[in-house]
Amino acid sequence: MRIIAVVGSNRRGNTYSMVEAACHGLSDSEVELLHLKDLNIESCDGCLTCDRTGSCHMKDDMEKILSRMKVADGFIFGTPARWSLLSGELKVFFDRLNPLALTQSLKGKKAIVLVVGQTEGDEAISIENTVTSVKYFCESAGIEIVDVLVADGCLEPNDLITKKPEILNKCKLSSKKLFQSL
Numbered sequence: 001m002r003i004i005a006v007v008g009s010n011r012r013g014n015t016y017s018m019v020e021a022a023c024h025g026l027s028d029s030e031v032e033l034l035h036l037k038d039l040n041i042e043s044c045d046g047c048l049t050c051d052r053t054g055s056c057h058m059k060d061d062m063e064k065i066l067s068r069m070k071v072a073d074g075f076i077f078g079t080p081a082r083w084s085l086l087s088g089e090l091k092v093f094f095d096r097l098n099p100l101a102l103t104q105s106l107k108g109k110k111a112i113v114l115v116v117g118q119t120e121g122d123e124a125i126s127i128e129n130t131v132t133s134v135k136y137f138c139e140s141a142g143i144e145i146v147d148v149l150v151a152d153g154c155l156e157p158n159d160l161i162t163k164k165p166e167i168l169n170k171c172k173l174s175s176k177k178l179f180q181s182l
């Protein structure tokens, strides 16, 4: 069983805490954590070569990640809400998955989605919109979402740990749910 966990925020903050906690629900041999800020991943240049060839001409860390994503069974996608959307970091990553998405290579794989934002109550619609934006990608790529976890009211990087520690356990349970679905 192979699961790839993606942290879609450059800072080591709330998204990182959620994804890390989810990884703790799995054994080390099952999960690989990718903090996008540590990787050299260029923005998609939109050349659409992958439409014709099924592969990407860009030479960066995404080359190896694409082959690992292709054989992985499941994914953990974590992002902060950014203007009611997924983060730019995760969007760049999703764009670069186009060679796999359009060859149906991700079809049937499973994922959990972890989202954090500063808004609360009625205003937390922006976090729900962020979830929707991640769902759009997953649905288009044929990835089945088995669980979604949202943490609201978290602005500063440690807010999740200090104000909402119960969410960390929920993240762990969510990854177990992912594992059981595979």
Ligand SMILES: Cc1cc2nc3c(=O)[nH]c(=O)nc-3n(C[C@H](O)[C@H](O)[C@H](O)COP(=O)(O)O)c2cc1C
Binding pocket: 009, 010, 011, 012, 013, 014, 015, 016, 079, 080, 081, 082, 083, 084, 085, 116, 117, 118, 119, 120, 124, 126, 127, 154, 155, 156, 157
């Ligand atoms: C440019 C920008 C846009 C943001 N937009 C939203 C938003 O639409 N809704 C929300 O609830 N929080 C929003 N936030 C707050 C972040 O989601 C929040 O600080 C989150 O905890 C950051 O996660 P991180 O610690 O993993 O980076 C935004 C933050 C930034 C920097």
